[in-house]
Structure formats: structure tokens, C-alpha cells
Amino acid sequence: MFNKKICVSGLIFLILLIFTSFIKNETRLLEKKIYNLNHKISKLRHELHDAKVEYSYLSSPKYLFNKLSEFSSEKYVPRSFSEIYLSLSDLLEHQYQKTKINVYYDEEKTKK
Amino acid sequence: MMKKKQKSRIFNQNQQSFYFQDFYSSSESHKSKLNIIEDRIFILFSVFVFLILIFAIKVFLISIEQPKKLSYHQTYSEFAPIRRDIVDRNGNLISSSIQMYNAAIRSNLVKDKKKLILKLQLQFPKINTEILSNNLNNKKYFYFKKRLTNKEYKKLWLMGEKGIVFEPVQNRIYPHSNLFSHLIGQTDDDNYGISGIEYFFDKELIKAELNDIPLTLTVDLNIQHVINKELKKSISTFNANGAGALLMDADNGEVISLVSLPDFDLNKREKINADEFTNKITKGIFELGSIFKTFTVALALDESIVTPSTIIKNIPNTVKCSKHEISDMKKFPNEMSVEEILIKSSNVGTLKIARMIGQNKFESFIKKLNLNSRADLELGELGTPHSLKWNKCKLETVSYGHGITTTPLQAATAYAAMVNGGYYVKPTLKKDTLLKKKTRVIKESTSKSINSILRKVVTHKDGTARLANIFGYEVSGKTGTSQYYSNKNKNINTFISYFVSNEKKYILLIMLDDPKIARDLIYDYNGFKIKGFRNEAGWNVVYVAGKVIERIGPILAINKNNSTNINVVKKFN
Numbered sequence: 001m002f003n004k005k006i007c008v009s010g011l012i013f014l015i016l017l018i019f020t021s022f023i024k025n026e027t028r029l030l031e032k033k034i035y036n037l038n039h040k041i042s043k044l045r046h047e048l049h050d051a052k053v054e055y056s057y058l059s060s061p062k063y064l065f066n067k068l069s070e071f072s073s074e075k076y077v078p079r080s081f082s083e084i085y086l087s088l089s090d091l092l093e094h095q096y097q098k099t100k101i102n103v104y105y106d107e108e109k110t111k112k
Numbered sequence: 113m114m115k116k117k118q119k120s121r122i123f124n125q126n127q128q129s130f131y132f133q134d135f136y137s138s139s140e141s142h143k144s145k146l147n148i149i150e151d152r153i154f155i156l157f158s159v160f161v162f163l164i165l166i167f168a169i170k171v172f173l174i175s176i177e178q179p180k181k182l183s184y185h186q187t188y189s190e191f192a193p194i195r196r197d198i199v200d201r202n203g204n205l206i207s208s209s210i211q212m213y214n215a216a217i218r219s220n221l222v223k224d225k226k227k228l229i230l231k232l233q234l235q236f237p238k239i240n241t242e243i244l245s246n247n248l249n250n251k252k253y254f255y256f257k258k259r260l261t262n263k264e265y266k267k268l269w270l271m272g273e274k275g276i277v278f279e280p281v282q283n284r285i286y287p288h289s290n291l292f293s294h295l296i297g298q299t300d301d302d303n304y305g306i307s308g309i310e311y312f313f314d315k316e317l318i319k320a321e322l323n324d325i326p327l328t329l330t331v332d333l334n335i336q337h338v339i340n341k342e343l344k345k346s347i348s349t350f351n352a353n354g355a356g357a358l359l360m361d362a363d364n365g366e367v368i369s370l371v372s373l374p375d376f377d378l379n380k381r382e383k384i385n386a387d388e389f390t391n392k393i394t395k396g397i398f399e400l401g402s403i404f405k406t407f408t409v410a411l412a413l414d415e416s417i418v419t420p421s422t423i424i425k426n427i428p429n430t431v432k433c434s435k436h437e438i439s440d441m442k443k444f445p446n447e448m449s450v451e452e453i454l455i456k457s458s459n460v461g462t463l464k465i466a467r468m469i470g471q472n473k474f475e476s477f478i479k480k481l482n483l484n485s486r487a488d489l490e491l492g493e494l495g496t497p498h499s500l501k502w503n504k505c506k507l508e509t510v511s512y513g514h515g516i517t518t519t520p521l522q523a524a525t526a527y528a529a530m531v532n533g534g535y536y537v538k539p540t541l542k543k544d545t546l547l548k549k550k551t552r553v554i555k556e557s558t559s560k561s562i563n564s565i566l567r568k569v570v571t572h573k574d575g576t577a578r579l580a581n582i583f584g585y586e587v588s589g590k591t592g593t594s595q596y597y598s599n600k601n602k603n604i605n606t607f608i609s610y611f612v613s614n615e616k617k618y619i620l621l622i623m624l625d626d627p628k629i630a631r632d633l634i635y636d637y638n639g640f641k642i643k644g645f646r647n648e649a650g651w652n653v654v655y656v657a658g659k660v661i662e663r664i665g666p667i668l669a670i671n672k673n674n675s676t677n678i679n680v681v682k683k684f685n
Contacts, residue, residue, distance in 0.1 A: 013164075014164075017164075017168055017171065020171050020172070020175055021171060024171065024174060024175055049193070049208070049210075050210070052205060053205065053208050053210060053285060053287060055205075056204060056205035056208075056287040056288075057287040059204075060287055060288050060291075060333075060337075061333065061334055061338075062288065062289075062337060078666055079666050080583070080666075081582075081583060081584025081665060081666070082584065084666055084669055084670070
């Protein structure tokens with residue numbers, strides 16, 4: 001009664017239609033998951049943001065100095081320039097010079 | 113009649129017999145019936161196909177539709193910062209947005225107004241009950257308290273009053289309260305910047321696409337704290353009205369610290385109109401005195417009029433210029449080299465050099481150094497010096513820093529040009545990797561000569577800044593003792609120093625507003641312990657600068673190597 005071609009194309013169309021709706025449904029579920037995850041992420045980001053603000057307050061130099069004076073009797077003084085070694089080579093060079101001076105003094109002592 | 117009519121309706125002309133089958137077996141009628149059925153099925157089929165087509169189109173349209181972006185701001189309605197964070201050069205948070213609540217009262221929902229007033233008075237004893245009762249009776253909706261603290265929010269919430277409404281609002285918070293008060297500025301109730309960096313970078317701070325990227329400044333939290341602490345100490349030591357400090361990278365103009373005292377808590381939104389809260393470094397306009405002598409000498413050297421060793425002969429004790437009598441604080445020899453004039457800070461000697469230069473050259477040099485035009489920095493609060501009228505004696509007075517006003521920021525920037533090889537670099541507060549525009553103002557050789565003379569100001573036995581000679585940092589600089597432009601009884605002492613820490617050059621300006629003699633302070637001067645007896649810059653601001661350099665030097669040295677600054681202090685006991 002109907003053309004065969006029309007029937008076949010109709011069938012293919014139906015199969016594709018079902019397939020599309022299935023895919024669409026799966027996508028919807030995935031989107032839901034993504035939405036929930038994003039919600040969680042944003043919540044965590046908010047918490048992180050609050051924690052950062054808290055941290056910056058708790059680690060501010062003024063706060064730390066106050067706490068240090070409250071809980072510790074130890075005094076800290078700035079390091080003098082001669083005690084700062086900015087690289088390992090700086091330190092080694094200083095140590096080498098020190099050793100040289102010590103050796104010289106030792107030799108002088110033995111001579112005496 | 114009716115029956116006849118009915119009969120005529122039943123009568124069929126095509127009828128061949130009276131048998132029922134015969135009636136249908138007629139070919140023509142059979143065909144027409146089948147056609148009708150076919151047409152009906154076709155219509156039904158078309159309807160179904162049409163419906164399916166509609167559904168298919170809809171499914172297709174849905175499938176090609178882009179899913180809505182589930183971004184942070186859309187999904188999480190509770191909190192989405194509308195202003196970017198501000199951080200220092202090491203990523204330490206300076207300003208951020210947090211969610212707070214405003215407490216409003218909906219009067220028609222309050223059943224017992226007297227009881228509510230009593231309850232609120234118990235919890236908030238400072239409230240004005242008259243205003244509250246008036247508002248309750250006359251207004252439908254009004255704010256009881258804005259930006260509640262957590263404690264206040266809980267107190268109100270626990271009251272369980274139906275008429276109290278909590279409106280969520282975003283508010284700027286400053287974890288370091290007073291530390292950056294003159295730099296960061298504040299925002300209004302609608303979260304728009306109204307002062308400081310919040311105002312200057314307002315458009316950038318509310319850009320939604322940059323929301324996750326903080327605005328990075330050139331300032332350093334730790335150094336700012338150290339300088340702030342030292343300045344506060346110096347205010348009490350020298351009984352000063354206020355103080356200011358500026359630390360700047362001499363090569364790229366990055367402002368590492370900017371302190372102006374007294375300061376105020378940014379988290380408390382109070383109207384601050386008093387003059388003492390003016391940003392002394394960027395908005396304060398002062399006659400900075402002797403620090404201008406450096407510019408006079410630099411120009412004379414640059415124009416090859418003199419060399420550092422040129423002897424200026426016949427320097428009188430006083431010079432009469434129009435009505436004014438210009439003299440030195442101390443008696444100096446009447447023959448001094450250019451170098452000595454700057455080291456000893458002789459007014460008359462500098463005046464003689466300025467006369468050798470001439471007004472036109474001096475005027476254009478002042479313009480080149482941007483000393484007499486509006487200060488330039490990414491802040492709303494900037495000062496404009498008094499316009500300079502080059503009348504009689506102006507050249508003479510300007511040569512040693514009198515009769516000319518400028519902001520400390522401009523003076524420090526000009527000093528950076530003197531010592532960094534001769535380039536004027538615009539000061540900046542925003543950290544970026546872009547190459548800074550440099551304009552040459554003096555020759556490199558002049559800069560070298562000036563460096564060595566300024567070093568002698570600190571190391572020479574007659575130098576005015578001996579207390580700042582801190583080992584390891586090659587400190588150099590020039591002091592300036594002057595009076596307020598509007599009040600000659602008040603002193604403004606300034607010291608602009610230049611020091612090197614781990615091969616980087618820094619300009620440090622320290623200023624004290626009307627310091628007094630610190631009689632209880634014991635100075636370590638040339639190995640001698642002496643009590644305070646003088647009030648010039650060399651005895652207060654230089655001393656403070658020395659203390660500051662001693663403390664920030666190690667931090668700056670280590671910061672350059674991108675390592676943490678945990679090892680810059682050691683245990684004393």
C-alpha cells in the first residue's frame with residue numbers, strides 16, 4: 001500500500017529519534033551532575049575564600065607580633081647584613097675565607 | 113405528506129435490484145467508497161507524520177541548543193564577589209569582599225513595638241531609642257544597623273523577631289586594618305571605590321571577566337609593617353605630630369611601601385576630614401628644604417659648569433637678596449668645593465652655584481623632574497604644588513629648597529632619577545611586567561658623581577646624615593630641615609636616602625612632622641654615646657631611616673631571590 005522507501009526512511013527516522021531522545025536524556029543527567037558538582041565547587045570556593053581572608057588576618061605581621069609577645073618570651077632581632085648568604089657559593093666563599101684566616105693564625109701560633 | 117417525503121428519500125435511481133448485495137456490487141459505488149477510506153487513512157497518517165515531525169523538530173532544536181553555562185556566579189546565588197581581591201607583591205591579601213548582613217525593621221510585622229525597643233536596648237545599649245521609636249511609628253521599613261558583625265547578627269537572629277529582616281550585602285574587608293589606610297582607600301555602600309586604590313582602579317576591580325584574578329600591587333606587606341612600626345615608634349620618641357615614609361625601587365619606580373601617620377582603620381567607616389589624616393606622601397605639599405640642593409648641584413655638574421672638586425670662592429656668611437637675608441645655620445669657610453657645599457649643606461654655597469646655572473636652565477630642569485606639577489601615581493589623593501612665579505630672588509631660594517613646594521612623592525621620584533643612572537621613571541603601585549618608560553634627565557656620569565657625593569653626606573665627618581651609615585647597604589642621601597609653608601613655627605624634617613640591597617637600588621624617604629628634641633634618646637654617634645640635644649633632620653629622620661634600613665635591608669635582599677623571608681631574623685636568646 002505504501003512505498004517501501006518511505007517505510008524504510010520512516011523507520012530510520014524513528015530509530016534516530018529514539019536514539020536522540022536517549023542521548024538527550026543521558027546528557028540531561030550529566031548536566032545535572034555537572035550542575036551539582038559546580039554547586040559543590042562554588043561552595044568550596046566560598047569556603048576557601050573565607051579561609052583565605054581568615055588566614056590573611058591570622059598571619060598578618062601585627063597579629064603575629066602580638067601573639068608572639070603574648071605567648072613567647074623569646075626575642076628576635078634582624079639578621080645583620082654579614083650573616084645573609086643569598087646563595088650557596090656565597091656561603092662557601094665565606095667559609096673558605098674563614099678557614100684561610102684560621103689556618104694563618106694556627107701557623108702563626110706554631111711559629112711562635 | 114411526510115411518508116411520501118421519506119419514501120422519496122429512500123428511493124435510489126441506480127438501484128438495479130432489491131437485493132442488498134446487488135446494491136453494493138455495483139462497481140462505481142464500490143470504488144468511490146474505497147477512495148473515501150483511503151483518503152481518511154492518508155489524512156490520519158499525515159496527521160501522525162506531522163505530529164512526529166513537530167516532535168522531531170523540537171527534539172532536534174533541543175539537541176542543538178547549548179546547555180546553559182553553569183558558572184560559579186549563576187549556580188551559587190549565596191555569594192559571588194563583585195569586586196576583585198587586592199594582593200601585595202607576594203600574594204598576601206590586602207582587600208577582599210565578604211558577605212555581611214544589614215538589619216532592617218519592617219514596622220507592620222512588629223506586634224509589640226515597646227517590647228522590641230526594650231529588647232534591642234538590652235542587646236545594643238548605645239542605640240538611640242527615640243529615633244528607633246520614631247522610625248517604628250512613622251516608617252514602614254528602615255535600617256536598624258548596617259554591616260552587622262557575626263556577634264551582632266547572632267544577637268538579632270536569636271531575638272526571633274518577625275519584623276527584623278536580614279538583607280545580605282557584600283562588603284569590603286581589610287585584614288590589616290590600619291596598615292594600608294592611605295593606600296587602599298574605601299568603598300561606599302554600593303561597593304564603588306571612593307578613595308585610594310579602590311577608587312583609582314574601580315573599573316578594573318569590578319570587571320566580571322577578571323573576577324578570579326586579584327589585582328597585584330607593588331607594595332610589600334612585611335616591609336610596610338616594619339616601616340609603619342618604626343615610624344610609630346619615632347613619633348613617640350620625637351614627640352612628632354605625624355610621620356610619612358616612602359620606599360621605592362629606584363630603577364623601575366615600583367612603590368614598595370607608603371606610610372602616612374596618623375592612619376585610620378579601614379574597616380570602620382568613619383568620615384575622616386581632619387587635616388592630620390591627609391596622605392603626607394602623595395597629597396601633602398611641603399617646602400622640603402635642603403634636599404633641593406642635590407638638584408642644583410646635579411644640574412651644575414650635568415651642564416659641566418662645575419665638577420665635584422671645583423672650588424667656589426668668596427662664599428659670604430650672608431647674602432642679601434631683595435628683602436631677604438640668606439645665611440647658613442653654621443659658619444662655613446668662605447672657600448668650599450662643590451662636593452663640600454652639598455655635604456655640609458650650605459645655603460649660600462648652593463645659591464652661588466645656582467647663580468652660575470641661571471634661571472632658564474633651572475626652570476626647565478624643575479619641569480623635567482616634574483617637581484612643580486601635579487603628582488603622578490595611581491591614587492585619587494594627589495597634591496598639586498603651588499605654582500612657581502620666577503620673580504626676584506626665586507632662583508636663589510629655590511636652589512636650597514625654599515619658596516618651592518612639592519610632594520614628598522615627587523621629590524623621591526626625582527631623587528631616583530639622580531641615582532639610577534639619570535632616568536626619570538614614573539612611580540607606580542600596580543605590579544606588571546611591562547617595561548617602564550624611562551626619560552633621561554641627567555647624564556650617567558652626573559648620576560655617578562651625585563651618588564658619590566651623597567654617600568659622603570652619610571660617611572664624611574661633616575656629613576649631615578651620619579646616623580644612617582648602616583653597614584652593608586651603602587646608604588647615601590640628603591637631609592632637609594624646613595618649616596611649614598603656612599606655619600613657620602612648625603618643622604618638617606626629611607631625609608631622602610638611597611641604599612643598595614643585593615644589587616637592587618632603593619629610595620627611602622622618611623619625614624617627621626614637627627619633631628622635638630629627644631632628650632632621653634641616646635645616640636651612637638661615631639662610637640660615642642650622646643644624648644639628644646638637637647632638632648635638625650640629622651638627629652631624627654636620619655636616625656629613623658637608619659633603623660628602618662637595618663630592618664628592611666635583609667628582607668629586601670632575600671625577596672629579590674624569590675625565597676621566603678623566614679630567615680631574616682634570628683633568636684636573641
